[in-house]
Structure formats: structure tokens, C-alpha cells
Amino acid sequence: MTAAALATLALVCAVGAWRLTRANWTYRAPHVAIVLWQALGVTWGLAGTGALLGYALEPYGRGVLRGLGDFGAALLLDRSPRPYDLPRILALITGLTALAVLILVLVAAGLQTFRARHRHRALLALIAREDPGVPGVRVLDHPGATAYCVPGLRSQVVVSQGALTLLSADELAAVLAHEAAHVRERHDLVLLPFAALRRALPWSRVVRDAQGEVALLVEMAADDAARRCCSARRLATALLRFGTAGAVPAPHGALGATTSSAAVMARVERLVDPGPALPRRVRYAIVTFSVVLTCSAPLLWLIPR
Known part of the structure; x- marks a missing residue:
């Protein structure tokens, strides 16, 4: 039963x-x-x-x-x-194996992400700088436009010089509020189990679609947090500027302001016309x-x- x-x-x-x-x-x-x-x-x-x-x-x-x-x-x-009997023995082996695989891929994904973030923080300590114009943010001297956060106990928000040049003050504030929401709400922990499940079942279309859907929802949740203190249209404009400028993708283990072009357009349309709340x-x-x-x-x- x-x-x-x-x-x-x-x-x-x-x-x-x-x-x-x-x-x-x-x-x-x-x-x-x-x-x-x-x-x-x-x-x-x-x-x-x-x-x-x-x-x-x-x-x-x-x-x-x-x-x-x-x-x-x-x-x-x-x-x-x-x-x-044989069916129960096979069910026991399969069940224990499946449970072990789910746990192991979750632990492995967590360790790999932790190592990637540790290496990236060490790299940022060498090449990033502080800028009095954006306090509390690490600035990379790179011409490409990028903005992302490195979550964790020592979380950091990072922008490139290219992003500072590309965005207006209001657009930059909206992007930084978006990244701060990722850090505050620990969206990396939301995404981790789905990334681990994708590793365990790489052939599953449902798992692949679920991971992509949750990743988009996480970005939209951060957009909602950002527009409470910033203009939604300014954030939408910033996303479009990143798209047209060919934004540099965020490194492994980080959460970036932009993802795929389709996801960015879905977010922009939602920011411009959010529709009725549930x-x-x-x-x-x-x-x-x-x-x-x-x-x-x-x-x-x-x-x-």
C-alpha cells in the first residue's frame, strides 16, 4: 500500500x-x-x-x-x-542506487560550485578594484559589459568597467539591486538541486525544462525585488543594453544579470507590462x-x- x-x-x-x-x-x-x-x-x-x-x-x-x-x-x-524474490531484490538495489545517486550528485554539484566560487573570489582579490562611485561593488577593468554576484558567506557583487560605461546611473542602480536580491534571497541554493538533478538525469526533457524554467523564475524574482526600489523600465532598458552590447556571461558558480536572449526578452516584456498580480x-x-x-x-x- x-x-x-x-x-x-x-x-x-x-x-x-x-x-x-x-x-x-x-x-x-x-x-x-x-x-x-x-x-x-x-x-x-x-x-x-x-x-x-x-x-x-x-x-x-x-x-x-x-x-x-x-x-x-x-x-x-x-x-x-x-x-x-528476484523482483524485490532488483527493486531494493535500484532504489538504493537511485537514492545514492541523487545524494551524490547534489553533494558533487555543491562542492564543484563551492570550489569555483572560491577560485573566483581569489581571482577577484587580484584583479578587481573598489570604486567610490559604486561602494560595496567590485569593479573589473574589462571593456565587455557584465554584472554578476558571487553568492556565499562572503558574497560579492561584480561589475565590469564596460558595464559602468554602458549604463546610466539609474540603470546601474537597478542592475545592482537585482544582483543584491540574488545574494539576499540565496537563489543559488534554489538552483543547486535542479542542476544536480540535471546531472543525474541528463536525458530527461522534463528535468531540462524544469531547470530552465526555475532559472528564469529566479531572475524574475530578483527583478521583482529590484523594481521595489528602482524603476522597472530602467532595469528593462539595462537588460536590453546588455543584450545589444553582447554581455559577457557570468562565470561558473555566479548569478548574472543576463542569461539567454529569449529569457531576457521574457523578462523585459514582463517588466514593461507585468499584467495582473496573482x-x-x-x-x-x-x-x-x-x-x-x-x-x-x-x-x-x-x-x-
């Missing part, structure tokens, strides 16, 4: 992710959409692996988590585990559903049978 419920939950999450990539309300409430994407990703991983383990450990009748404990205790104490009751309902969905898989891991 638990295995069937987890398998159904995993299928619901997969279909939900596929539908969400085609939803038209997400741009109206990017923060809410990001919460829902996170809930779908976490629940899909736990439900998919849990369904396999639940079926494999069903002879113990104690659910996934306790069944794993009983199975491990039987092996450690050199006792024969409960009778198993009703508050709908936003609350989606967040509540996301919380319930996230809690459902761990609870099913604990339910016997």
Missing part, C-alpha cells in the same frame, strides 16, 4: 512538473512558483526512490525507513533477511499545497506497509 501510494505520488509530481513548465501563471508570481517547483522536485525524488524501497521492504511490514533499519540490522547481525488567496493556496506535498513523501516513508 505504501509503495503504491509513493509511486502514485511520484507520478503526480512528474505530471505536475510537465504541466508547470507550460503554465502561464508562474510569471505573475515567481516566488510562489519557485516554492512549488522545489516541492515537486523534493517530493518526486523521495517518492520515486521510496516506491521502489517500499515494494522491496514490504515483507518486513514496517514501512520504508524502519524496513531499511531492519534489513540493515539483519545484515550486520549476520541473520538471514526476510524471504526475497490573487493572494491563490498564492496562499499554492504555498499550502506545496508544504503539504513536501511533507507527504517523508510521512509515507514512516507509515507501515
Whole structure:
């Protein structure tokens, strides 16, 4: 029963992710959409692996988590585990392998990003400078236009001399507010699990689309934070100037002000004409559903049978 419920939950999450990539309300409430994407990703991983383990450990009748404990205790104490047929053995191996792969790719992606940021901070200490005109920002003496942030405990916002020359004062303030929002809201942690999932399932179109959609929503969320203190049209103009000037892409591990041209145009159109906001009751309902969905898989891991 638990295995069937987890398998159904995993299928619901997969279909939900596929539908969400085609939803038209997400741009109206990017923060809410990001919460829902996170809930779908976490629940899909736990439900998919849990369904396999639940079926494999069903002879113990104690659910996934306790069944794993009983199975491990039987092996450690050199006792024969409960009778198993070939399908349950294959399900156990597949479930444990899938769970290990998901954890390992997440850790590997985190370590690689951490190393890249550490190297880039060391490089910035050598080649970047302070500018009294933009306090708290590191300036690169590079003719290309770029602006990005390096998140972390020692976060830094970086702009190039080319960007300072290209943008007006109001446009620069809007871009810096956008980058500050990335740092403050730790959007890098939002993107990390989806990048890890893409590594684990590089062949999956749904995972690829989900990663791209979340990356765009993160940029839109930072745009929303920036336009609370700056002009939305100035930010849109800055994005267009970056696009026409051929902006230099942000280094690995950093979050840049610009991404692909299609994403930039979607953001510009939204900044110029944001459309009606998603009703508050709908936003609350989606967040509540996301919380319930996230809690459902761990609870099913604990339910016997």
C-alpha cells in the first residue's frame, strides 16, 4: 500500500512538473512558483526512490525507513533477511542506487560550485578594484559589459568597467539591486538541486525544462525585488543594453544579470507590462499545497506497509 501510494505520488509530481513548465501563471508570481517547483522536485525524488524501497521492504511490514533499519540490522547481525524474490531484490538495489545517486550528485554539484566560487573570489582579490562611485561593488577593468554576484558567506557583487560605461546611473542602480536580491534571497541554493538533478538525469526533457524554467523564475524574482526600489523600465532598458552590447556571461558558480536572449526578452516584456498580480488567496493556496506535498513523501516513508 505504501509503495503504491509513493509511486502514485511520484507520478503526480512528474505530471505536475510537465504541466508547470507550460503554465502561464508562474510569471505573475515567481516566488510562489519557485516554492512549488522545489516541492515537486523534493517530493518526486523521495517518492520515486521510496516506491521502489517500499515494494522491496514490504515483507518486513514496517514501512520504508524502519524496513531499511531492519534489513540493515539483519545484515550486520549476520541473520538471514526476510524471504526475497528476484523482483524485490532488483527493486531494493535500484532504489538504493537511485537514492545514492541523487545524494551524490547534489553533494558533487555543491562542492564543484563551492570550489569555483572560491577560485573566483581569489581571482577577484587580484584583479578587481573598489570604486567610490559604486561602494560595496567590485569593479573589473574589462571593456565587455557584465554584472554578476558571487553568492556565499562572503558574497560579492561584480561589475565590469564596460558595464559602468554602458549604463546610466539609474540603470546601474537597478542592475545592482537585482544582483543584491540574488545574494539576499540565496537563489543559488534554489538552483543547486535542479542542476544536480540535471546531472543525474541528463536525458530527461522534463528535468531540462524544469531547470530552465526555475532559472528564469529566479531572475524574475530578483527583478521583482529590484523594481521595489528602482524603476522597472530602467532595469528593462539595462537588460536590453546588455543584450545589444553582447554581455559577457557570468562565470561558473555566479548569478548574472543576463542569461539567454529569449529569457531576457521574457523578462523585459514582463517588466514593461507585468499584467495582473496573482490573487493572494491563490498564492496562499499554492504555498499550502506545496508544504503539504513536501511533507507527504517523508510521512509515507514512516507509515507501515
